[in-house]
Amino acid sequence: MTTHLTIGELARGTGTKVETVRFYEKSGLLPAPGRTAGNYRAYGPSHLSRLSFIRRSRDLGFSLDQVRELLDLADERDRSCEAIDAIAKAHLAEVxxxxxxxxxxxxxxxxxxxxxxxxxxxxxxxxxxxxxxxx
Amino acid sequence: MTTHLTIGELARGTGTKVETVRFYEKSGLLPAPGRTAGNYRAYGPSHLSRLSFIRRSRDLGFSLDQVRELLDLADERDRSCEAIDAIAKAHLAEVxxxxxxxxxxxxxxxxxxxxxxxxxxxxxxxxxxxxxxxx
DNA sequence: ATACACCCTGTAGCAACTACAGGGTCAAGC
DNA sequence: GCTTGACCCTGTAGTTGCTACAGGGTGTAT
Known part of the structure; x- marks a missing residue:
């Protein structure tokens, strides 16, 4: 019985709207969480931090595609971060x-x-x- | 037999895509022109200048709604232009x-x-x- | 028991175009 | 006269990043 977050709690915790959370899930940015007996989404801490990452990136003006790339790259912990640098620089140039x-x-x-x-x-x-x- | 412009000529003359011209017509920004026997749109000089106005406004970042308002206001030649000033100022503030x-x-x-x-x-x-x- | 806040899915809407698909028209060349 | 090619027509669906229902189900407090 690990404590979990409902979608509403996750949304409040990250300054996101509930619909947006579901939208991110459908877009493949946020992994689909487990479900409770009543078919409610049950989120863990990893979802919270991933969603926070998404929100911060979005606040900095990265597109969802860029966020996707950043998330993918962030997971390959021991690769060079050149690709990340490139995305950030491209975005800076755009800005x-x-x-x-x-x-x-x-x-x-x-x-x-x-x-x-x-x-x-x-x-x-x-x-x-x-x-x-x-x- | 006044010379008229086809949609392609109008588009080229204003740096617009053909589809966008049709889109402006459907959106009520550009009045529907007459048609030729073959059902082609036949534009006159008034369309050319109206579309130019729209493009300029859009290039300056006005929204289509704002353009609509500006066009409406521009036609009331002897009213005060306060309302126009207000739209421009609001847009400047936004920028x-x-x-x-x-x-x-x-x-x-x-x-x-x-x-x-x-x-x-x-x-x-x-x-x-x-x-x-x-x- | 029933009100209420919350959750579910799925679909449609916003701006401002853009891009087809599947046709019709028109002028030129052979 | 027939074909080629460029252009035109309508209508619909896609783009980005959400947001807003509609029409239900769930969970909890009274």
Missing amino acids: ERKIADLTALRQELDRMITQCGCGTVADCRIIDALSPRVA | ERKIADLTALRQELDRMITQCGCGTVADCRIIDALSPRVA
């Missing part, structure tokens, strides 16, 4: 690209907004900026 | 929030990666950073 994109965007939006004198729509600089040049 | 989030993320990823000495997985700092503290 940096997004930052650059958004920063350029911010500038454009900023420019658009400061030009808007908030008169009528007809001479709104925002609409103007969005409208195609008449050829 | 700034994302930049802040991603910047924090980058820092964490950076820290993780520089700590990785790239030895074996067992002492990989990245996996370490992702793993839950053992209570």
